[in-house]
Amino acid sequence: MSDTTVLGGRAVRESLRTPDALIPTIFIPLFFPVVNTGRVSEIFRSDTTAFLQGRGYAAFQLPTSLLPAASFGSSALFLVEEIEGGYFDKLRAAPISRVSIVFGRLWSEGVKSLVLTALMVAVALPFGVRIAGGVTGFAVLLVLIALWAVVFSGFMQLVALKSRSAAATQAGSMVFFPLLFITPNFVPRDQLSPLMEIASSFNPVTYLMEAAGSLVLDPSFQWAVLGKGFAVVAVAMAVMVALTVRAINDYE
Amino acid sequence: MYSLWTSIYDRGQDLSCSTATLEESDHHPDQKETLMTLAVEATALAKRYRGKGGEVDAVRGIDPAIPAGSVFGFLGPNGAGKSTTVRMLTTLMTITSGSARVAGVDVAADPDGVRRRIGVALREAGLDPRQTGRELLRLQCRLYGLSAAEAVARTEELLRLVELEDAADRNVKGYSGGMKRRLDLASALVHRPEVLFLDEPTTGLDPASRLTIWEEVRRINEQGTTVFLTTQYLEEADQLCDDVAIIDDGLIVRQGSPAALKDELGRRRGDGIAPTLDDVFLDATGRSRARVAGDVQEVRA
Numbered sequence: 001m002s003d004t005t006v007l008g009g010r011a012v013r014e015s016l017r018t019p020d021a022l023i024p025t026i027f028i029p030l031f032f033p034v035v036n037t038g039r040v041s042e043i044f045r046s047d048t049t050a051f052l053q054g055r056g057y058a059a060f061q062l063p064t065s066l067l068p069a070a071s072f073g074s075s076a077l078f079l080v081e082e083i084e085g086g087y088f089d090k091l092r093a094a095p096i097s098r099v100s101i102v103f104g105r106l107w108s109e110g111v112k113s114l115v116l117t118a119l120m121v122a123v124a125l126p127f128g129v130r131i132a133g134g135v136t137g138f139a140v141l142l143v144l145i146a147l148w149a150v151v152f153s154g155f156m157q158l159v160a161l162k163s164r165s166a167a168a169t170q171a172g173s174m175v176f177f178p179l180l181f182i183t184p185n186f187v188p189r190d191q192l193s194p195l196m197e198i199a200s201s202f203n204p205v206t207y208l209m210e211a212a213g214s215l216v217l218d219p220s221f222q223w224a225v226l227g228k229g230f231a232v233v234a235v236a237m238a239v240m241v242a243l244t245v246r247a248i249n250d251y252e
Numbered sequence: 253m254y255s256l257w258t259s260i261y262d263r264g265q266d267l268s269c270s271t272a273t274l275e276e277s278d279h280h281p282d283q284k285e286t287l288m289t290l291a292v293e294a295t296a297l298a299k300r301y302r303g304k305g306g307e308v309d310a311v312r313g314i315d316p317a318i319p320a321g322s323v324f325g326f327l328g329p330n331g332a333g334k335s336t337t338v339r340m341l342t343t344l345m346t347i348t349s350g351s352a353r354v355a356g357v358d359v360a361a362d363p364d365g366v367r368r369r370i371g372v373a374l375r376e377a378g379l380d381p382r383q384t385g386r387e388l389l390r391l392q393c394r395l396y397g398l399s400a401a402e403a404v405a406r407t408e409e410l411l412r413l414v415e416l417e418d419a420a421d422r423n424v425k426g427y428s429g430g431m432k433r434r435l436d437l438a439s440a441l442v443h444r445p446e447v448l449f450l451d452e453p454t455t456g457l458d459p460a461s462r463l464t465i466w467e468e469v470r471r472i473n474e475q476g477t478t479v480f481l482t483t484q485y486l487e488e489a490d491q492l493c494d495d496v497a498i499i500d501d502g503l504i505v506r507q508g509s510p511a512a513l514k515d516e517l518g519r520r521r522g523d524g525i526a527p528t529l530d531d532v533f534l535d536a537t538g539r540s541r542a543r544v545a546g547d548v549q550e551v552r553a
Contacts, residue, residue, distance in 0.1 A: 006394050014382045017423075086378030090439065093342050094395045095367040252345045 003096040007104025008111070014078060015112055021074050025116065029069035030123070033061035036186065044187075051188045053217045059129045063212035064185045065120055066141075067205065070113045070149035071176040073156030073169075075105045080166045098248045102157050106150045113149030117142050132219040140226070141215045147233045148208055152176065154240035161247045179205045204232045291447045291478035292318040292341060296350035298502075299336050310336040312502035313350060318495070320446075323469065323479040325493035325510075327486065329537055333502040334482040335375060338451050341480070342372045355446040368396075371440030371448040371477075375455065377432040381425035385416050385435050388424060389442065396443040410438040414468065430461030437468055447478045454488060466492055486529040496529075498536045506536035 015022065041057040052060055079102075082088040091101045121131065121138065131138045159172035182199050183206045189197055200206045211229020214222040299311040311333040318324040328334045339345035341354055343363035352359040355369035380388055389410055393403035411417045414434040419427065424435065433453060440448060450469065454462040462485075469492055473479050483489055489496050490510045497507035506513060510529050517527040517535055533539075 003395060006391065010380070010383065010387075010391055013387070014380070017382045082380065085381070086374050086376030087380050088378075089344055089374055090372065090378035090436075091395070092344055093367060093370070093372040094392070095364050095397070096395050252339075 003100035004103045004107055007091075007100055008107030011075060011078070011105045011108035012111055015075075015108065021077075022116075025069055025072045025074060026120070029065045029067075030120070032068070033058070033064045036064065037061050040186070051191070051217075053132070055130070055132070055217055056128050058124065058127045059132075059216050060213065061185075062121070062124055062129055062216050063209050064180070065124070066117055066145050066212060067148065067208060068176065068180060069116055069120060070145045071152045071173070071180075073109075073153040073173050075109050075153055076156035076160040076169050076173070077166060079105060079157055079160045080164065080169050083160070083164050084166075092251070098251075099245055102154070102161075102244050102248055105157060106154055109153040110146045110150045113146040114142050117145045129216070131215060132217050133215045133221060134219070137215040137219075137221070140221075141212060144208070144211060144215075144226075144229060144233065147230075147237065151233060151236045151240050154237075154244055158240070158243055158247055161244075161251055176205075179203055182206070183209045185209060204236065207232045289320045290317050290353075291320040291322075292316060292324070292352070292354050292480060294341070294350060294352035297337070297340060297347060297352050298349045299333075299340055299345065300348040309502050311340070311499075314499065314502075314504045316497055316504065316507075318478060318480060320478050321473070321476055322494040323473050323481060323492050325489035325496035326480065326482040326499065327484070327489055327496055327533060328482075328499035329539075330484075332499045332537075334499055335451055337499070338374075338449050338480070338482055342370060342449050343367055344372075368443070369446045371443070371445035373433075373436045373440045373448075373450050373453055375451045377429075377436040379424045379432055379436055379439070382423060384421050384423055385427070385431075386411065386420040388435065389439055392439045393442045398442070406442055410441060413441075413471075414438045415464075428461075430457050430464065433457060433461065433465055434468065437465065437472075441472065445477060447480060448472060450479060450481045452482055452484065454483065454485060462488070486533055490529045498533060500537040506532065 037058045044052060044057045044060070046052050046054055046056050049057075079088070082091075088101070092098055121129070121141075131141060133140065156169060156172055160169045163169060163172075182196070182203045184192055184200055189200055189206065189210070192200060207225075207228040211226045214225045294314060294316050296313040296315065297311060298309065298313045301308045301310055314333075314337065316324075316326075316337075326334050326337065336345065340347050341352055341359060343359055343366050347360055354366045357365040357369060359366050383391065386407055389407040390403045393406050394400070398406060408417075411420050414437060416431060416435060416438070419431060424432065427435065437450075437453065440450075453469070454465050457465065466488065469479055469481070479492075481489070481492065493510060495507065495509050496513070497504045499505065508516070510532075513532045514527050514529060517532050518525075521527065527535075
C-alpha cells in the first residue's frame with residue numbers, strides 16, 4: 001500500500017471521528033438552493049421555463065448545493081492543527097515522499113466528496129430532483145464534483161502550508177462564495193445582465209456549474225459543456241499539484 | 253562507553269571551541285578510528301533565517317561529534333539554537349552552510365537515508381489526537397515500511413515497552429502529558445533507529461513521568477541506540493548524558509562529560525566548593541545567580 005493511501009485512510013478515519021466538522025459542509029450548501037428554490041420556483045415553472053427542459057427549478061439548483069459542499073476544504077484545517085501540534089513534522093521526519101502527506105489528505109477529500117455528493121443527490125430525490133443523464137450521468141457528476149473537491153482542498157492546503165494559521169486557512173475557504181455568486185446559478189448565462197455575463201464568463205466555477213447542470217437537466221450528454229468543466233478541473237489540478245509539490249518541498 | 257569529549261578533555265585541551273577541538277583531534281593518531289564510530293558529526297554547521305527584522309544567524313558554525321552508542325546532551329538557554337540544530341540534523345530544515353552526517357549518512361545529500369536511520373521526538377509530542385495509540389503506532393510502522401503483520405507485532409511490543417497497553421485503544425486526545433510523551437517516544441522507535449533525537453522530552457512533565465522517560469531513555473540506549481537529547485533541565489543531562497555540549501547564541505561554548513566540565517570549573521574557581529552542572533551552564537553562558545528576597549534569579553553577567 002502506498003504512503004498516500006495509508007495516510008488517506010487515516011484522514012478518512014479522522015473525518016469519521018469528527019462528524020461535527022461535516023455539519024456545515026452539508027447544512028450551508030443545502031441552505032442556498034432551498035431558499036433560492038422557495039423564492040423563485042413559482043416564477044421559473046417547469047412548464048413555462050425553457051432552460052429547465054421540463055424539470056423543476058430544484059433540479060437547476062442542485063449544482064448550487066453540490067459545488068459549495070465540495071469547496072469547504074475542511075481537511076486543510078486538520079492540516080493546520082497537525083502543523084501546530086507537531087504531528088506534521090513527525091510525518092516529515094519519516095522516510096516517505098513528503099508530497100504523500102498532502103496527497104493522502106486529498107485522496108480522502110475525493111472519497112469524502114463522492115459520499116457527500118451521493119448523499120446530497122439522495123436528499124434531493126424526494127423533492128422531485130432526478131439526474132437526467134441517468135446512472136452514467138450520476139457517475140460523471142460524482143467524478144466531476146469529487147475532482148473539484150480535491151482541487152479546492154488542495155488550494156486550501158496550500159494556504160495552510162504557507163500561512164500555518166487556522167484563521168487564515170478558514171478565511172481562505174470563503175474565497176469560493178464570491179466565485180459562486182458570479183456564476184449563472186440563478187438563471188443560465190445568456191439570461192444574466194451583460195456585465196454579469198462577462199464576469200461569469202471569466203469565472204472558472206461557471207464552467208463547472210454548467211457541466212454539472214447539464215448532467216442534471218439534459219438527458220443527452222453535452223460534450224462541449226462537459227469538456228469545459230473537466231478542462232477547468234484539469235488545469236486547476238495541474239496548477240494545484242505543481243504549487244503543492246513546491247510548497248511541501250520548500251517547507252521548513 | 254567511549255567518550256570522545258572526555259578523552260580530549262583528559263588530555264587537558266581547551267574545550268571552549270568545538271572547531272578548535274576538532275582541528276586538534278585531527279592530529280590524534282586514533283582520529284580515523286574515532287570518526288568511524290561517530291553517530292553524528294557536523295562541520296561548521298550553520299543556519300541563517302530571513303526574519304522580519306533582517307537575517308538571523310540561529311546556528312553559527314558548530315561541529316558536534318557524537319560517538320555511537322552514547323547519550324549526548326545538547327543544552328542551552330531558550331533561543332540558543334538547540335531546536336534549530338536538531339531540525340537540521342533530522343532533515344526537517346535545510347542547512348545554510350557546513351555539513352552534517354547522521355548515522356554515517358550525509359544529511360543534505362541523502363535526507364531519506366537519514367530518515368530511515370533516525371527516530372525523532374520533538375518538543376511538542378507530535379501525535380494525531382484523533383487516532384488511538386495503537387492506530388498511531390501501526391500507521392507509523394507502515395510509514396517505515398513494515399508489513400501489516402510486522403506492524404501489528406511491533407506495535408504490541410512498543411505498547412508494552414512504554415506501558416500503554418491499557419490505554420492503547422483510547423484516542424490520544426485523552427492521554428495525559430506523560431502518556432503522550434511515552435507514545436511519542438514509542439512512535440520514534442518503530443524502526444529501531446540507530447540515532448534517536450529527543451528535543452526536550454520531559455518539558456512540562458511531572459517528576460514521576462520525567463523519571464519514567466529517563467528510564468526509557470536509558471533502556472533505549474542500553475540497546476545500542478545513540479541518543480541526542482536537548483533539554484533545559486541540567487539535572488536531566490547530568491543523570492542521563494555521557495557527554496554534553498552547551499550552545500549559546502548559536503555557538504557551542506562548552507562541551508565534555510558532565511563530570512569533566514564540573515571538575516574543570518571547580519579547578520578554575522579553586523574555592524573548594526563542588527560545582528553543579530547548573531554552575532557550568534551559568535559560567536559557560538555568561539549568566540550568574542543573584543539571590544533577591546529568597547528567590548534565585550538568573551541574570552546576564
